[in-house]
Amino acid sequence: MAETARTPVSRRRPQDDPADPGDRRSRYGNRPTMKDVAARAGVGLKTVSRVVNGEPGVTPDTERRVQEAIDALGFRRNDSARVLRKGRTASIGLVLEDLADPFYGPLSRAVEEVARAHGALLINGSSAEDPEREQELVLALCARRVDGLVVIPAGDDHRYLEPEIAAGVATVFVDRPPGHIDADVVLTDSFGGARDGVAHLIAHGHRRIGFIGDQPRIHTAIERLRGYRAAMADAGIEVDEAWVSLGPTHPERVARAAEAMLAGPDPVTAIFTGNNRVTVTVVRVLAGRPRPVALVGFDDIELADLLSPGVTVVAQDAAQLGRTAAERLFRQLDGASGPPERVELPTRLITRGSGELPPAR
Amino acid sequence: MAETARTPVSRRRPQDDPADPGDRRSRYGNRPTMKDVAARAGVGLKTVSRVVNGEPGVTPDTERRVQEAIDALGFRRNDSARVLRKGRTASIGLVLEDLADPFYGPLSRAVEEVARAHGALLINGSSAEDPEREQELVLALCARRVDGLVVIPAGDDHRYLEPEIAAGVATVFVDRPPGHIDADVVLTDSFGGARDGVAHLIAHGHRRIGFIGDQPRIHTAIERLRGYRAAMADAGIEVDEAWVSLGPTHPERVARAAEAMLAGPDPVTAIFTGNNRVTVTVVRVLAGRPRPVALVGFDDIELADLLSPGVTVVAQDAAQLGRTAAERLFRQLDGASGPPERVELPTRLITRGSGELPPAR
């Protein structure tokens, strides 16, 4: 990569070193190696290694000489080589759906903080909700020999991970369970959260309640729909299937679904939305309507309290989800044994007004 | 890491292979290597390498035998070893302020997409606005020998990067320029954006306009303040220093600053906020006040259009920022030469109501 050194910064490799063997042409833009440091300091390779890694058993004088050579050459240990010998890469992979989705920001950050506390770096990637891309990304991370994986699955068959897990790659799934394999998983109680949210609407007098959720192949979408149906059943309300809509969460589809439920002679008087993206779109749809429609959304959204009415939500703690998963991962790496566990985090109903609107007449 | 293989998944390494030399005890949970594949297929190491990498010059029959051995052993190439030999790691580092900040989500995703198009993985980390942590993270990435770095700097002195850049690590700074070194940088036109936003408030009759921004050691905070002063000067308005407040962007500090400007006999009639976090807090403060106060914020925020009034903003394109930076990075890696460049992306004023309020009497 020497050809990219387009800066005026001068090369650190001194030309005037008589100890310079002169036969090094590494690919790393001529970076000095431990061998170079050893030659310049007049010591063995292992002594340099000791100094670089702060191992004991080096006289202060020798250490000083080595340190001087390190500084003079601008040496920085190649962790990529170190990793090959040591076996652990001190890095973990995080595969999620979309780095740009605000739901995953706090989750990523939480995973990062735990990784940092364990001295590991985070390699991050988006599956874009594409099972093939998920697999491609996960296997690329395995090829890099990450110590562990935190995966928010897009696909529903993770048997491709079996050899990797057997080979020792610690793995924790988050937000959705893996398919066809047994592994640690950290979830939000989607069923319970949705049931509570819908029950809240029923308690405020609603009976014709719509549900708009994500695609049916996504676990959380199904679970939240189950929660919706359970709450309706508990109240003895028969669900008209015209009130239920699952599908992609892009604004056009969601807006169409909402409009459909609100049209006709017998429109819904309330809507339960299955995630943050759906909620945002439905809020927009409802803002353009004269008659108030009650709304409870799964996931909290920024500024929800400042809208009129404020948006009542079933909040999940994305950061806690990430933290819990990452901590389980490092517990696996620290040698914890036992069967895979399933952790379910509770949700929290936050009432702000939209969920407490009475049914329109 | 064999101790973490707690799943019922069976080991892929067959025990019945007579070609098995039996003396391999790798640290990678006994992962098969090319050597193992070669032994099983009865071919040389180089032939395995050819098949794995899709190189030409292998008879279909040999290829088939090798492929069978690969499948039987569950071999996956160790890219970590490959990297050591090849020189390029096909990974880039992205150091930003906070993965959880919604501003950085689209930026990260855009960098990731460009990296993906170039076959590279993304290693991601938050500096938490701490210069030491930024340096620690950047140098850890250099030790891993990432091919390049995209850095949103927290610190103001990046001379520590000189040896790395000289050694060939491609580097692009984003959102804020580096300190004391010359390198590619992609910025938003903070000065122009702020000037336009403040001029918009002046055009709507305001003269007593507050400015609440980030800490003064942050480049964008200073630039936006400069834009504010320029707009005021252009209109012949003398700035009362009580209208200006720079500091940390946590809600308490920002709310206090806003309250102070709005108190007293001669309060400001409009506020210009320096970034998304400041805007969110000021919207909250203003929502609790009887008299309308005009507001223009730097950075767009979700649902801004649904508040009453809608929040007028000076929007920057975070995704475009990330894309531009990553593309420059890969152009460097592809051997582009020339002096470092500074790219400045324009902002866009989006009027939604809050910025068009007249001064309160």
Next chain:
DNA sequence: CTGAAAGCGCTTACAG
């Protein structure tokens, strides 16, 4: 306290 040799799992450069 110090260092030479072997090896991590690949690719490179070369010879058959």
Next chain:
DNA sequence: CTGAAAGCGCTTACAG
């Protein structure tokens, strides 16, 4: 078309 040898930059295991 195929493969043995050397080497990437470190650490490990061992001997002085």
